[in-house]
Amino acid sequence: MSNPKILVFSTNNISDPGIDLAGASHMDYPESVKIITVPCSSGISPKWILNAIKGGFDGVFVAADGTDCPYLTDCTDRTAKIVEKSQELLTTNNLDPRRIKMAAICSVCAESFASHIKKFYKALSELNN
Amino acid sequence: MSDYKKFDALVVGGGIAGMESSILLGDMGFKVLLVEKESSIGGKMILLSKVFPTLDCSSCISTPKMAATAAHNNITVLNYSEVEEIKKKEDSFTAKILKKASFVDPAKCTGCGQCELACTVPLLDQFNCDLIPRRAAYIAFPQAVPKKAVIEKFGTSPCTFVCPVGIKAHGLVSLSRSGKFEEAYLLYLEDSPMVGTLSRICSAPCEKRCTRNQLEGSIPIRNIKRYIADKHFESFPTPQKKEPKNILDKKIAIVGSGPSGLSAAYYLAKKGYKVTIFESSDKLGGKLQLIPEYLLPKNLLDRDIEEITSYQNIEVKLNTTVSSLGKLKEDGFEAVLLSTGTCHDKGEYPDVLKQKNVIDAISFLQNKESYEALSSKNVVVFGGNNIAMHCARVALRHKANVSIHFEKDRIDMSASKKEIDDAVNEGAKLVLNSQLDKLENADFIIYSIDPKPDLSLLKGSELESSSLKVNEFQQTQIPWIFACGDVTSGHSNILKAISTSKKAAFYVDLFLNNIDLHSEKFDDRLPAVKPNEIKERYNSSFPKHMQFLPHLRADKLSLEEIEQTISEEEIKKYATGCLDCGGCSECHQCVNICPANAIDFSIRPVNYEVEVDTVIVSTGFKLFDASKKEIFGFGRFPNVIDAMQMDRILAPTRPYNAVIRPSDGKVPSNIAMILCVGSRDKKVNNNICSRVCCMYSLKQAQLIMGALPVADLTIYYIDIRAFGKGYEEFYHQAKEMGIRFVKGKVARIEEDEESNLNLFYEDIEEDGQVKIANHDMVILSVGLLSNTSAFEPFKDLKLDSDEHMFVKEVDENIEPAKTSIDGIFVAGTSTAIKDIPDSVLHAGAAAAQAAGYISKKRRGL
């Protein structure tokens, strides 16, 4: 499989504008990326991630807020725990935990988003081979 | 929002200060209403590149604050709104707030931005300091909170406003300049049928009101419509059969098939009624059939009529003269629309005409067989209306010697100036103050008095004795009979015919639904945008454009159409001259594309009145307008920009996506910054220091050096004021980066032919001589002024200002944020120029004062 599909969870107020900006500035990143917006990354459930991978996505990228979350100050720690649990869940289901990635994407982190995704895409391509 | 009437605090202005005060008060448990005039909160800070002296990303630290404000349970944000009045009411305040119409339902909008891409109107982007355009439908910037689209409309564009039929002339022009001609045809059909016919014979009031008409000449709107119609007919020689979404089980009879009857049938059929058109002659079209081919080709008229009759719920009965209205009722028609137009009553002819070779104008235009006999004959057309002009021009085309006789002066003629001029230019002789009984040498006389309303079918009805009258709803004395067109107004024109038919159809629909006719407004267009507002937007300097000259057939007296359709390239060229007077053109592209169905042009401004215990004014500052300092050429020389524009160019959401200069997109290699522009300057009435300019200039200088490492950068300054924590170090850091500092005043700037700039300056430190330096871009570090809109809501109450028009803190030294009115506080730069840390600090003080005030009051102290 040559064109890995990536699902991105992004946060409404912080990561979304950054990802939007990547598009608005015509930055180049794989078109097989699909984005779902959530209010806060700590609301994501490991089950969703498992479901996405089982449903045909090759990887899930969680765009978190860093320390900027307007709702929770410790949302990064909480999200990290969710990602950890998700990785365990993937392992028990005989799936590669490297299919999940998390990074902080701020409201203007367009370049950083594009480069994270490109790297992740490359890593997933290798995993698929 | 309409549910809330009471808040603890009102905060006016959602910049960093307003947001900070709101959050603090919200955290303390107070209910806050935050009113922001723009569509997003965030103020100036969200637009900045980085902040001094830490060089943190300004948007990265503002966005969380904006999101926290909007997400706060105790804060209600009312964006795109302005506070119009604040009044004292016992021991609290009432505020009148106006929410501007955004034409987007925020509850439905998902912020997807598709409307922006589809919109056909460019306006200057205030969030990019006018460096680039944005669309009329826009989301302020990617980080906007709330991230919802708004549509900017200053009013109805004059061209659209003046059209009696309500055709969206501006929309047609903006679509045409984007090459969306088919979309334009469909937009036209939303408002009116007869697209081809109107594009030929409409008197185009839109062109007369076009703002460009006062300049080099109107946008050729009718010719643009002509292209739209021709292009559509070329692709679709016959219309598709049309069926409305739901066919209603109600029958309407239309008597007469002139433009008013046909259009009424169209409007009613679109709504789903079963419409029957009764026509006594053997053709649809009424008087339109009489308009000569050289003005309105028959195939075009036929195509327009087919467009209407392609509705499956329209039935046409030709050669059918209706003689009893009562019979129609018996036949099950629930409403009747009279559109029988006008006719000649031969009995009214003056006696002198009785023996002569006289023909009335309408019969003349109908009987084309008689034209052969006209050759070389002396034809007198007697009359001053447009029918007379047609007759004269037809006779000229059949080689007659034509004179037009009129009994009074030229200004009394009802034909338009153009119609008269055209006839005269084609060779007709105009004889004014002529008398019928003195006519000599006439082989034929064509007699053209205005035809009278054709009321023959009223014979035997209850209306026979009284004359036919319609009220403001086009309804006659008999409630189920409506009337429109010339039968109500006498001989007039197609615009009147279609506009009254549209109105009649609107009210017939209400009538048949048993809705009170007074309860709905037929025409709810927004008021026309005012000419001086348009001027103001363009700073009175409208971009130049070319004048339109119609393309006419070379041989004047041809029987074929005189005016020619111009090419697509030309149409686009002329359409780009449009000044977009009203903002949004109502082209409806956003409506068609919005996946959330969020766009609604029936939205109107809303007035709120709320009661609050306390108010915090945080309306921020205004930038000094650098064009007031004419010696620097701002506004004239494209490569002289102000500092706010430079901050945008350096910001992550930057307009050009690179540091380049505006005139040609070149990467600048030798940049100058001039400090204290509009500050410490008595000539512009502002002798105070703007405090932040030195520091933001040092910040921008460092960022420019980072972005363009090989560029040379010179700062022209009087002295550098680095007062805050870490600021002096920041200054030294800049010096170490190789930035050149020249102590001296710049006297003036001149532009050379490559759009580079020559700075004439006095070098104070070196030798005091006047020197010249050449730079390829100049940044003016403009000062900050008070935003005097802070005072506007205070009409009865007096909010004191200091001598620079900032809001006065009455006890500055010991009671920060307290104003001259008990209970009204001020936060941030509304009271004096501050940088961001100081604004935040001051907003904290304002929140504490406001909280103290409320608590004290509640405890009865």
Ligand SMILES: Cc1cc2nc3c(=O)[nH]c(=O)nc-3n(C[C@H](O)[C@H](O)[C@H](O)COP(=O)(O)OP(=O)(O)OC[C@H]3O[C@@H](n4cnc5c(N)ncnc54)[C@H](O)[C@@H]3O)c2cc1C
């Ligand atoms: C070019 C430039 C660069 C700068 N760089 C820096 C920097 O690097 N670091 C730093 O600390 N400071 C910097 N500053 C200063 C900084 O911008 C201000 O300190 C800060 O924006 C002040 O915040 P504020 O909330 O008082 O006002 P503003 O940011 O002006 O916010 C006022 C808000 O009120 C709204 N408003 C205005 N009138 C009304 C009304 N009648 N009704 C409703 N709403 C209204 C406005 O739309 C706006 O949202 C810079 C300034 C400039 C000009």
Ligand code: SF4
């Ligand atoms: S297209 Fe509709 S949903 Fe999308 S931003 Fe525009 S108004 Fe909102």
Ligand code: SF4
């Ligand atoms: S109607 Fe047309 S001009 Fe107006 S906002 Fe929508 S797309 Fe833009």
